[in-house]
Amino acid sequence: MNSGKSLALAAFMTLAGIAASILSGCASVSSAIVPGERFVTMDDPGSVYAVGQIIEMDSSRVDMVYDPRVPSELLSVEQGDLPALSRKTLMARYSSIAKDALEDAGAKLGDVKVAVSYRDPYARTIPTYSLYRHIQDQMTKNAELRSMIINYAAVGARFEVISLSIHGRLVLTVTDAMGKSLELEPAVLAAVASDLNVRFTRDGAASAYVSENALLGFFADRRMVRALTSAAGSESRPAAKAAK
Numbered sequence: 001m002n003s004g005k006s007l008a009l010a011a012f013m014t015l016a017g018i019a020a021s022i023l024s025g026c027a028s029v030s031s032a033i034v035p036g037e038r039f040v041t042m043d044d045p046g047s048v049y050a051v052g053q054i055i056e057m058d059s060s061r062v063d064m065v066y067d068p069r070v071p072s073e074l075l076s077v078e079q080g081d082l083p084a085l086s087r088k089t090l091m092a093r094y095s096s097i098a099k100d101a102l103e104d105a106g107a108k109l110g111d112v113k114v115a116v117s118y119r120d121p122y123a124r125t126i127p128t129y130s131l132y133r134h135i136q137d138q139m140t141k142n143a144e145l146r147s148m149i150i151n152y153a154a155v156g157a158r159f160e161v162i163s164l165s166i167h168g169r170l171v172l173t174v175t176d177a178m179g180k181s182l183e184l185e186p187a188v189l190a191a192v193a194s195d196l197n198v199r200f201t202r203d204g205a206a207s208a209y210v211s212e213n214a215l216l217g218f219f220a221d222r223r224m225v226r227a228l229t230s231a232a233g234s235e236s237r238p239a240a241k242a243a244k
Contacts, residue, residue, distance in 0.1 A: 040062065051164065078124075090216065
C-alpha cells in the first residue's frame with residue numbers, strides 16, 4: 001500500500017471510530033459513519049459476506065442481494081484493522097456470546113474470566129473504479145438484476161456495496177481467579193465455536209484457543225449503488241422510447 005493510500009485509510013478508520021461512539025445499532029449493523037458510507041460489525045464472524053457484494057440492510061440484519069463474483073486478480077490484501085472505538089464493543093459482544101455458550105454447555109464458571117480478542121487483522125479491498133466497472137458490467141449483462149435494483153431502489157430499498165472488509169483471528173481465553181489458563185472440554189469448546197460460527201484450535205504457546213481467519217466487519221457504500229442505478233436508469237430510458 002502506498003503512503004498516500006495508507007494515510008487515507010487511517011483517516012477513514014478514524015472517522016469510523018468517532019461515528020461508532022455516536023450511533024450504535026443491534027445485531028449485525030453497528031454504526032453509520034459519513035453520508036453514504038458506514039462500518040458494519042458482524043455478530044456472526046463466520047459470515048461469508050465479501051467485497052463487491054450488493055447488500056440490503058435494516059436495523060437488525062444484512063441480506064446479500066447479489067454477488068458479482070469479483071475476479072481474484074482485482075482484490076488486494078492490505079494492512080487494516082477495526083475502527084478504534086468498534087474494537088472494544090465488538091470484542092465485548094463476542095466475549096458475552098462465548099460466556100453464554102459455556103454456561104449453556106454446563107460449564108461452572110464462578111470466578112472464571114471468559115474473554116475474546118483478535119489478532120492478525122487485515123483488509124480485503126478493491127479499487128473503487130475497478131469495482132464500479134465490474135458491477136456496471138454485470139448489470140449491463142443482466143437486465144433482470146438492473147431492473148430489480150432500479151425498481152426496488154425507487155420504492156425505498158437501501159442497497160449498498162461492500163467496499164472493504166476487515167478480517168482477523170479470534171482468540172478465546174478462559175482463566176481462573178489466579179489468571180491461570182483453563183482447558184475446555186471438547187464439547188464445551190464446540191458449543192462456543194458453534195455460537196461464534198468459527199473453528200478453534202488450541203494454541204499452547206498463547207494458552208488460548210485461536211480461530212481461523214474470520215470476518216469482523218466491512219465498509220458499506222450506498223453511493224456506488226446510487227451511481228449505478230442512476231447510470232442504468234439513464235441507459236434504459238432511451239431504449240424505452242425507442243420501443244414506443
